[in-house]
Amino acid sequence: MFITDIKYYRYGTPLKKPFKTSLRTVEVIESIYVFIETNVDGFVGVGEAVPTYVITGDTKGGIEAAIEEVFKPLLINKPLSKDLLQEIHEIIVGNTSAKAAIDMALYDLLAQDAELPLYKYLNHNPGNKSLETCYTVSLNEADEMVADALRYVREGYNHLKIKVGKDNVETDLNRLKALRNALPTKVILSADANQAWDEESAHYALKHFDEANLNIESIEQPVNRYEYSLLGELARGYHIPVMADESLFSPYDANQLIETGADKLWNIKLMKSGGIFQALKIHAIAKSHNVSCMVGCMMETHVSVTAALHFSLAADQVERVDFDAPLMVLQREVQGGIQYDKAKVFLSEGNGLGIDRAYLYKKVSS
Numbered sequence: 001m002f003i004t005d006i007k008y009y010r011y012g013t014p015l016k017k018p019f020k021t022s023l024r025t026v027e028v029i030e031s032i033y034v035f036i037e038t039n040v041d042g043f044v045g046v047g048e049a050v051p052t053y054v055i056t057g058d059t060k061g062g063i064e065a066a067i068e069e070v071f072k073p074l075l076i077n078k079p080l081s082k083d084l085l086q087e088i089h090e091i092i093v094g095n096t097s098a099k100a101a102i103d104m105a106l107y108d109l110l111a112q113d114a115e116l117p118l119y120k121y122l123n124h125n126p127g128n129k130s131l132e133t134c135y136t137v138s139l140n141e142a143d144e145m146v147a148d149a150l151r152y153v154r155e156g157y158n159h160l161k162i163k164v165g166k167d168n169v170e171t172d173l174n175r176l177k178a179l180r181n182a183l184p185t186k187v188i189l190s191a192d193a194n195q196a197w198d199e200e201s202a203h204y205a206l207k208h209f210d211e212a213n214l215n216i217e218s219i220e221q222p223v224n225r226y227e228y229s230l231l232g233e234l235a236r237g238y239h240i241p242v243m244a245d246e247s248l249f250s251p252y253d254a255n256q257l258i259e260t261g262a263d264k265l266w267n268i269k270l271m272k273s274g275g276i277f278q279a280l281k282i283h284a285i286a287k288s289h290n291v292s293c294m295v296g297c298m299m300e301t302h303v304s305v306t307a308a309l310h311f312s313l314a315a316d317q318v319e320r321v322d323f324d325a326p327l328m329v330l331q332r333e334v335q336g337g338i339q340y341d342k343a344k345v346f347l348s349e350g351n352g353l354g355i356d357r358a359y360l361y362k363k364v365s366s
């Protein structure tokens with residue numbers, strides 16, 4: 001089987017409510033859907049990239065340029081093979097979102113060719129894992145956050161991720177206290193600062209999280225992504241488990257985190273790793289050091305989050321997922337792939353990603 005063309009289309013999926021973190025506000029998920037075509041009739045692989053430039057540096061134009069200038073010349077007329085998964089990382093640095101889209105489309109083809117759902121192609125003995133997604137509460141005034149949180153709990157989400165870090169730490173603590181007081185005790189709360197704090201604020205925040213008995217199960221990325229030794233110091237210095245997110249793009253970063261002691265919890269995302277092939281390498285490091293992993297997503301839709309779910313089901317260290325972005329869309333535009341039953345996530349039948357590729361193509365190309 002030969003690759004004959006790569007097509008890509010921009011497509012915007014509106015959200016029910018603006019999504020706010022300490023870094024940005026999103027109203028529409030802006031995806032670039034990728035289709036790798038082959039000389040075999042009906043054999044197409046699909047992928048998705050999103051331009052999270054505040055985290056990955058990737059823009060819509062940049063993603064398209066990487067496909068047009070680098071991946072098309074590399075892949076067109078090549079026979080489909082696993083070797084291509086490595087080659088897309090060797091040919092260009094950075095550009096992890098474009099790489100992720102190409103990587104998942106190649107995996108979609110490889111697994112279809114093997115007549116297996118992707119997670120079984122990745123792991124022939126995947127076990128029987130049942131995963132629930134957490135749901136993120138956007139950063140707003142405390143009252144609005146409490147109202148949102150109560151609604152999500154009523155809708156069946158048992159783990160809420162609270163965005164913090166926009167104002168001072170006291171304001172965050174007050175928001176968390178208001179949430180903790182308003183919510184049933186069985187609801188798990190975790191916090192995500194998205195790199196917001198400097199050294200002093202981070203120590204202050206973690207100390208107070210420990211003392212306030214808020215029962216926050218983890219704090220994600222309290223400091224800047226490059227502050228590896230500080231992240232390790234925070235992870236070792238407090239009871240509250242620290243999760244690395246923006247500090248973890250590559251296997252190189254994973255080794256840095258092991259060295260500095262930020263080795264309890266990692267958040268793996270395909271848009272950071274550049275797809276499943278590199279995510280598996282990060283996962284292998286996690287496994288050898290017994291790091292518990294979450295798989296998360298950017299503001300992505302059902303295509304790339306389906307790829308992330310296949311990876312999660314295949315990877316032993318993945319014990320939790322944060323796949324809420326597709327739940328925030330006004331209307332689902334993708335058929336097949338990831339399915340939700342309240343917080344529970346599972347896959348539709350089908351080989352490869354299991355997404356209805358023709359339906360997606362028709363939707364986004366017209």
Ligand SMILES: [Mg+2]
Nearest residue numbers: 192220221245
């Ligand atoms: Mg995060």
